[in-house]
Amino acid sequence: MKAKLNHLISSFCLIATLVATGCSDEHEYASYHSYYDDIKLKIDHVDKKNVLAIPLADETYTLSVAVVPASLSFNSYSYAYEVGDNNIATVDAGGKLTLLKPGETTLQVKHRGNKNIVADCTLKVVASLIRDVVVNPEVTIGMEEPVDLAEYVTVMPWSADVRALTYTVKEGYGDIVKIVKGSLVQGMNMGEAVIEIRSTDGLDVVKELKLVVKGSIPIEEIKLNDKAAEINGQTLLVGQEFDLSSFVTVLPENAADKRLKYEVISGAGCVSISDEGILKTTAGGEAEIQISPLDVELNAGVAPLTLAFTIKSWNERENWKVTTSIKYSSGLNYSEDKGTGKPEHIFDDKFDTYLSLVKPGKIYGSDKADAADKPLYFIVDMGMPQSINYFTWAHRSTLSNDWCRAFKISLYASNDGETYSDIATVELPVAEEDKGKNLEFDIQEINCRYIKVQYVDWNQKSGSTIQVAEFNVGKR
Structure with a gap:
């Protein structure tokens, strides 16, 4: 051997x-x-x-x-x-x-x-155990071919096995994407989805990846539809709300990404717009809105649209309406007095015109008031809820005595025109020097659409009517 x-x-x-x-x-x-x-x-x-x-x-x-x-x-x-x-x-x-x-x-x-x-x-x-998974903050895919999400994922440490990851469409996004096999994902509809990525080799690391699914057919045109006439070139009121997407038609119907971007070109202090295109008017002034495709790259060359309008401040009283607590035999809800006496005259910025009502239990001409124990009032409808913290009152300027002046009033607020809550009870100055000018009174701040003004006290002995020349509310 x-x-x-x-x-x-x-x-x-x-x-x-x-x-x-x-x-x-x-x-x-x-x-x-x-x-x-x-x-x-x-x-x-x-x-x-x-x-x-x-x-x-x-x-x-x-x-x-x-x-x-x-x-x-x-x-x-x-x-x-x-x-x-x-x-x-x-x-x-x-x-x-x-x-x-x-x-x-x-x-x-x-x-x-x-x-x-x-x-x-x-x-x-x-392989080492996966201790962390690093994903792209956002991945954009199309709907033509499956995409391998493994290209956008890194495991830590590098020596860990990337094959120990599972990819699942998070609940609620199944109509946007689907997992074809492993890390291959297929876009099915436009929108955003979330993919849950989980390690299976022991430490159960979980991360989420945001997917944006786009198509390839660009927008050819965006145009204003007939509904846009509701605001385009119109005068709006503060506090109104509009869905701008309802004013726009996007062509063609099968455009891949029909999402729109809404921008305030002028009048930023007068309006606010959410990402979803909800426009709110917030202050008086002029405003212009531009509407364009959100995906500029896919929809290059599409001309943007503009909407322009005027917004009236909340205290522009010509839009307000007044009703009263009484209707006379003439069918009128006021007592006519030489061309005035009308409810709308309390909004005309004049001290010699006025709203005139017959005092409870009295008669003026053919106009007979309700019984003395029935409340007498008028209601101002501002058209939409407004925030207020003061009001103004003006006595008629063309009468020297206090016969037709209110001594005390109570104010009530409502948003449905049926249920009212107390605002304040105020004693009004009725001296000669107090007539023909706006008297201003602070009240608690409240948001309401309707204001009820009820007469509480007046000259019980003389005069048949009670009158107010101007009424206004505001917010400092």
Whole structure:
């Protein structure tokens, strides 16, 4: 046996010399050496199942090969190394593995002098656990072809296995996108969706990725429809609300992204617009709105639209309406007095015109009031809820005595015109110097549409009517 071993050692040494002088990986096996069945190779550090497991995080690993009998030894260049799948790992002529990604493949070691002296095992490159997932804040896709979301996802550490991620469409977005397979997602309808990305290798890391699904058919035209005449070129009131999207027609019908952008070109202090296109008038003035496609790149060349209008301040009283608590035999709800006496005259900015009502229990001409115990009042309808914290009152300017002046009034507020709450009860100055001018009174701030003004006290002895020249409310 010793002679056999010496002969084999001599042969191996010869081969090693050939390798050192230029033998390549494309080796040719010598045909004149001795071969013995009891000479074997074994790859070190394999487990009982003949698996060599190496963490991917190690990046490289130098193979170690044992010889049986142990009295023999060879340098690393005495072997030819082969990895079955070079996408998982590669190996150089000296047995140094470069680990590329997680997975399993075959690993074979052959002695360069005899192809029958060979050892093999399963090479298992083991990934690290996923500790974090980094996703793009937003990914835009179309509806033509599936998209691989793995391109927009990075696992931490780098050596973790990206295949240990699952992709799921979050509940509520199933009509926008669907998962085709694995990380492949298909856009089905325009809109936004959320994809839940979860690790399955142990730490259960969960992240969300926002998807914006677009199409490829551009908008050709946006135009104002007939409904736009409700505001375009019109005079609006403060506190009104409009859905701007209802005023616009987008062509063609199958345009990919019909979302619109609404911008205030002028009058920013008079209006507010939500992202959904809800316009609210907030103050008096002139305003101009521009409407254009939200996706400028897809819809390049589409001319924007403009809407222009005027907004009247909330205290422009010509839009208000007045009713009273009484109707006379003439059919009127006021007592006519030489061309005036009308409810609307309290909004005409004149002190010699006025609203005239017959005092409870009195008669003026043919107009007979209700019984003395019946309340007498008028109601102002401002058309929409307004915030107020003061009111003004003006006595008629063309009468020297106080016969027709109110001494005390109570104010009530309502938003439905049926249920009223107290605002204030106020005593009014009735001296000669107080007539023919606006008297101003602070009240608690309240938001309401209707104001009821009820007469509480007046000259009980003289005069048949009670009159008010001007009434207004406001907010400082």
